Amino acid sequence: MTLRIIFMGTPELSCASLRALLAAPAFQLVGVVTQPDKPKGRDLKLQPSPVKELAIRQGLPVLQPERARNEDFIEQVRVLQPELIAVAAYGQILPRNILDLPRFGCINVHTSLLPKYRGAAPIQWAILNDEAETGVTIMKMDAGLDTGGILSQEKTPIGPEDTSETLHDRLSDIGARLLLRTIPDYVAGAVESKPQPADGATYAPKIKKEDGRLDWTQPARALWNRVRGLTPWPGAFTYLLGRPQPMLLKIWRADVAPGSGTPGEILDTSKTGIIVACGSDALRILVVQSEGGRRLQAHEFLAGHQLRPGQRFAGQ
Secondary structure, eight states, X not given: OOEEEEEEEOSHHHHHHHHHHHHOTTEEEEEEEOOOOEEETTTTEEEOOHHHHHHHHTTOOEEOOSOTTOHHHHHHHHHHOOSEEEEESOSSOOOHHHHTSSTTOEEEEESSOTTTTBSSOHHHHHHHTTOSEEEEEEEEOOSSSSOSEEEEEEEEEOOTTOOHHHHHHHXXXXXXXXXXXXXXXXXXXXXXXXXXXXXXXXXXXXXXXXXXXXXXXXXXXXXXXHHHHTXXXXXXXXXXXXXXXXXXXXXXXXXXXXXXXXTTBEEEEETTEEEEEOSBSEEEEXXXXXXXXXXXXXXXXXXHSOOOTTOBBOOO
């Protein structure tokens, strides 16, 4: 007997879980729910979500409600008669009458070790906050924001070479595998949800473009984490002070270096990078991009831009 499942998800992160469910013979995908198409690009052409594109290729019915509380949408879900709803980065909080509709309720793939980093951007904030590890939680959903009971978890270390992009891809794969392992035990009653611990709950708010601005009064390690945590979007950026106007630079890769000076002051420029004083220690810029330019190694950038010690980046 196959389990009738509706999958809810929107971004690329969700696709690994959808592919895993599609490949499992014990599950029958009866529908996919994703966010409405969004205008993108210069011509603001409507673009489907990665999940919608995958679902259409697989011939699955797709629902795209503006609001998950819409009565017509809820009736459409009811008609599909799901026994379980699996969710991965859908983008809306589900109302109680959706949560209670399937026999086995709704379970969610969340890319943090709950109760840490509830909310929209757990991957980025784990790096921004210098965590040594993160992971994936499969939880039984309730009416709160990532507050449901824990069914299973898997950890992964955050390495010095990790960015939010590499961590995103790894957690996406971990989440898909963990979901497949968890569902059979959950529906068989072999695993029960455990309430999240009361202590240690944190929130990971949505990342804004301005979060990428480097504040050179912060310690170099904090700025290094910001570069890694906000790659590829929105990207860490700063302004090189000078005439006729400051130059916007996007920092793609950096590391911590010894050095001291006025925060934002260029201490050294060489083949090994551009070393900039921070609140403590210094940041060595390794890969940089000027506005409208292409991504360059620091020594390539220096070949076309005469940076010298004593020049300054905007402090905040």
